Amino acid sequence: MSETFADLVACEDVLMFVNAAITSTGQREFHGDRAEQRLSLGFLHEYMLENYREVYAAALALDVNDHNAAIIVRNLLVRAGDVGVERRRKEGRLIARRLQGMPRQRVYRVFRELRRLGVNNRRTRAIIRDWMAGRRDPAFDLVKYRGAVKDVARHAHLRFDREQHDFLFAPRAVKAFQTPIFEQWRRAHYEQAAIYELPYTVAEGFAAKHGIPREVFLERIEHRMTRLERLRMQGAGVRADLGEMPLTRLASYVLSLPLDERAARRAELSRALRTAARRVAGPARGSWGRVAAVLDDSYSSLGSGEKRRRPLAVALAVHYLLEALAKEYTPLWTSGRTDELLLYPSGPTPLGLRIIDALDTAPERLLIVSDGWDNAPPGLAADVLRVWRTRLDPGHRRAPGHRTLIVHLNPVYDADGFEVRRLAPAVPTAGVRDAENLATLVELARFAEGRVGLAKLRAHLDDRVARFLGAPA
Amino acid sequence: MTFDLDGLETGPAQVWGSVRLVPLIRDEPVPNLRLHRKVYAEPVSVVDVGDAYYVSFVPHAFVAAWDDGDQLPGASYGTRLVERESGQAPPRIPVRVVRRMARKADRNRLRFLPLHLAVEGYLALHFGGPEIAWEEWARRAVARGLSPRCEEAYTGLQVRGLEDALRVFEIHPGQCGVLVYVADSLASAFAVPHPDDYRALHPTLVEDLFGELIYMYGLLGAPAGDLSGRIDGTGIRSLADLRAAAELQREEWASFHDAVMAGQLFDQDGTRQVVQHLHGFELARFLPSFAPRAENHIGETITDGDGRVAYLKSFRLSDTQVRRGYLLRRLAEHDWRLSATAAALGTDEGSLALRLERAGFGYLLRQDVLDHYRARRRAT
Numbered sequence: 001m002s003e004t005f006a007d008l009v010a011c012e013d014v015l016m017f018v019n020a021a022i023t024s025t026g027q028r029e030f031h032g033d034r035a036e037q038r039l040s041l042g043f044l045h046e047y048m049l050e051n052y053r054e055v056y057a058a059a060l061a062l063d064v065n066d067h068n069a070a071i072i073v074r075n076l077l078v079r080a081g082d083v084g085v086e087r088r089r090k091e092g093r094l095i096a097r098r099l100q101g102m103p104r105q106r107v108y109r110v111f112r113e114l115r116r117l118g119v120n121n122r123r124t125r126a127i128i129r130d131w132m133a134g135r136r137d138p139a140f141d142l143v144k145y146r147g148a149v150k151d152v153a154r155h156a157h158l159r160f161d162r163e164q165h166d167f168l169f170a171p172r173a174v175k176a177f178q179t180p181i182f183e184q185w186r187r188a189h190y191e192q193a194a195i196y197e198l199p200y201t202v203a204e205g206f207a208a209k210h211g212i213p214r215e216v217f218l219e220r221i222e223h224r225m226t227r228l229e230r231l232r233m234q235g236a237g238v239r240a241d242l243g244e245m246p247l248t249r250l251a252s253y254v255l256s257l258p259l260d261e262r263a264a265r266r267a268e269l270s271r272a273l274r275t276a277a278r279r280v281a282g283p284a285r286g287s288w289g290r291v292a293a294v295l296d297d298s299y300s301s302l303g304s305g306e307k308r309r310r311p312l313a314v315a316l317a318v319h320y321l322l323e324a325l326a327k328e329y330t331p332l333w334t335s336g337r338t339d340e341l342l343l344y345p346s347g348p349t350p351l352g353l354r355i356i357d358a359l360d361t362a363p364e365r366l367l368i369v370s371d372g373w374d375n376a377p378p379g380l381a382a383d384v385l386r387v388w389r390t391r392l393d394p395g396h397r398r399a400p401g402h403r404t405l406i407v408h409l410n411p412v413y414d415a416d417g418f419e420v421r422r423l424a425p426a427v428p429t430a431g432v433r434d435a436e437n438l439a440t441l442v443e444l445a446r447f448a449e450g451r452v453g454l455a456k457l458r459a460h461l462d463d464r465v466a467r468f469l470g471a472p473a
Numbered sequence: 474m475t476f477d478l479d480g481l482e483t484g485p486a487q488v489w490g491s492v493r494l495v496p497l498i499r500d501e502p503v504p505n506l507r508l509h510r511k512v513y514a515e516p517v518s519v520v521d522v523g524d525a526y527y528v529s530f531v532p533h534a535f536v537a538a539w540d541d542g543d544q545l546p547g548a549s550y551g552t553r554l555v556e557r558e559s560g561q562a563p564p565r566i567p568v569r570v571v572r573r574m575a576r577k578a579d580r581n582r583l584r585f586l587p588l589h590l591a592v593e594g595y596l597a598l599h600f601g602g603p604e605i606a607w608e609e610w611a612r613r614a615v616a617r618g619l620s621p622r623c624e625e626a627y628t629g630l631q632v633r634g635l636e637d638a639l640r641v642f643e644i645h646p647g648q649c650g651v652l653v654y655v656a657d658s659l660a661s662a663f664a665v666p667h668p669d670d671y672r673a674l675h676p677t678l679v680e681d682l683f684g685e686l687i688y689m690y691g692l693l694g695a696p697a698g699d700l701s702g703r704i705d706g707t708g709i710r711s712l713a714d715l716r717a718a719a720e721l722q723r724e725e726w727a728s729f730h731d732a733v734m735a736g737q738l739f740d741q742d743g744t745r746q747v748v749q750h751l752h753g754f755e756l757a758r759f760l761p762s763f764a765p766r767a768e769n770h771i772g773e774t775i776t777d778g779d780g781r782v783a784y785l786k787s788f789r790l791s792d793t794q795v796r797r798g799y800l801l802r803r804l805a806e807h808d809w810r811l812s813a814t815a816a817a818l819g820t821d822e823g824s825l826a827l828r829l830e831r832a833g834f835g836y837l838l839r840q841d842v843l844d845h846y847r848a849r850r851r852a853t
Contacts, residue, residue, distance in 0.1 A: 031641055299643040348485070348496075348643040356716050375643060377485035377723055379701040387706040387715055 024413035061468035242272035317435030352380025372421025497650035
């Protein structure tokens, strides 16, 4: 090993940032409030931008969440002048690629933020122009995000054709639009029937203006709703095909239902969850061998008012995903409950005892999903893992390759520690926000153990960046 | 002392900042008794305690309800908000007159204000003042006793960190009580008969009374120490060994906690006084021995026929409060005779008089006597 101490520190810093950028959304958590989260996260971004700018930009290729991706994009563009042309060009490609995958409302928010900060360099304008040019249906965007598009257009000196320009800046002067959706928008101001051809969020405003009863409106607008809008509106009588929802969202939705309803719709819900999990697992289905999981459903998995039951939803989604990935699978919830559809956050977190139970099944892989607060009794999980690693792990003594792989996944960012909370130094911890990223996170967690050095981490990042830039949108 | 925490098992502690919460878990609830919370809209209450009025801030009261054993115990009614009997309050400072500290709210319900029995017991300690009119005592002390006496307490909201600690605390299944430590000093013990009662009353801890000492410790914000023992890996050869070691660690913590951390709660030389009987249950308050430089807790309990604790709430006195209690007790033991008390304390009358003044009882002594001792102190 030709690792220097500085390399090790760098490796830790990078992983710390990636974990934070995956888990934190700057919202309130169970243990920490919003201001703490923002302050702590803000510091990390500054630190990375100053010290590891290359890695900082490369983080866009990893599964960091959209909140952090937006901050990275903003910071890179604000400080574009700090680096040379070559690096700027590479960053530009990363930014453009990431913006393509981000939800549109978030992209517009980034652009508006750039406008507020007075960032108007040539690169920024080019990125905005390219992104706008890449929209498949610009007219739709103009209607749905009219205010934002207007701001962005003014800021980046965008050019539109005659009609789009009129629609944005002087719609009242036009007698009739040629583009159908503009024309519907114009008519929706005085004609009720026209609003049902508009995007749901826009139509909602017009419905309120015309005083249309909610049920009537929902029934007739249903065909214009997006997948997630349907999921959100399920309670109001809108039908959603649960089978095509993303896994973690679906888990969140299931946990939002009252226990009675979950019991009544048991077959439907568990089928939908299994379908989603199988889709995520893809070709890797059944390839993980014997797997045990310790999943946290203690009171702290409640999350906060802003991230309601998010940690529990992640655990539930991981549960279904592991069920699909494993050949033999043993789930152990900290509360001792066995019916995963009827979970709710309650009780303490006896992680240590559950880990012993899990190790009893002699698994090839052990996954722990928990926020890292182990309190019944505190510190037992760390002790168990340490003793296991140093004294008991049978495969470890035979050959390093055969040992039980233990990974701790943490859905909560700890603002005080600038990282996700760890259970034990010997066990790699990775931040997790969506269960869908499980496989890549387990891969990334290798680096947290300190056995694989900085050079390999850089190689891994380069590989991810190359794949990211090469992949189709 | 005639009670301990039999039937309540100590669970693993949870720490948040300087606050440590130790859960108390029952295997099965105490039958036939339930506690509810009663919330008063008005902030000030006046209690008529015979010849004086006692004005206090009472955020909430508890209502104890019991059945006579013919019904199945354990059905949960949760917290109840009971409407006030009278109609619209008049438009001035709202004042409610309560005749006694513990009062029947219904045929099988008893309302009492948490900790007020105990605080009253402490305040009323030798309420009457000197029985023999020794010449040193002021006319006022002989005629009216110690009245009025007042003590300051802080609500849990003012104890820094307590609110957050209660919010993030994960309630154990079967939990019926909690011991609150601030900077690893026992602030309060709280136990109820049924886990559902505890769940409902858990948030009320933030409205309870805490002493000056606990408030100060909260302000200092020293983090609670790490008391978790680590498992020694040397003897462990299998998972079963590891599990046994973990169990052992848990038991060690429980016994350490009960014997060392909560050991001072039950003062062997303290006194206990029964206030009211409730169909086989006893509502009582306890006072410590007022040993100086030690933990002293006042509190109140409800015990059942077998002496098991169904309800417990305690309040840690600050050092000045202990000093006051100690002086009053010693004075009373010697019939309020300064010379005899001073001899028993191994000092002289002058020092004792000045000590009384420092403890806030200067008004009890005649002004000229006090001035005389002060002058003598200055001369030496």
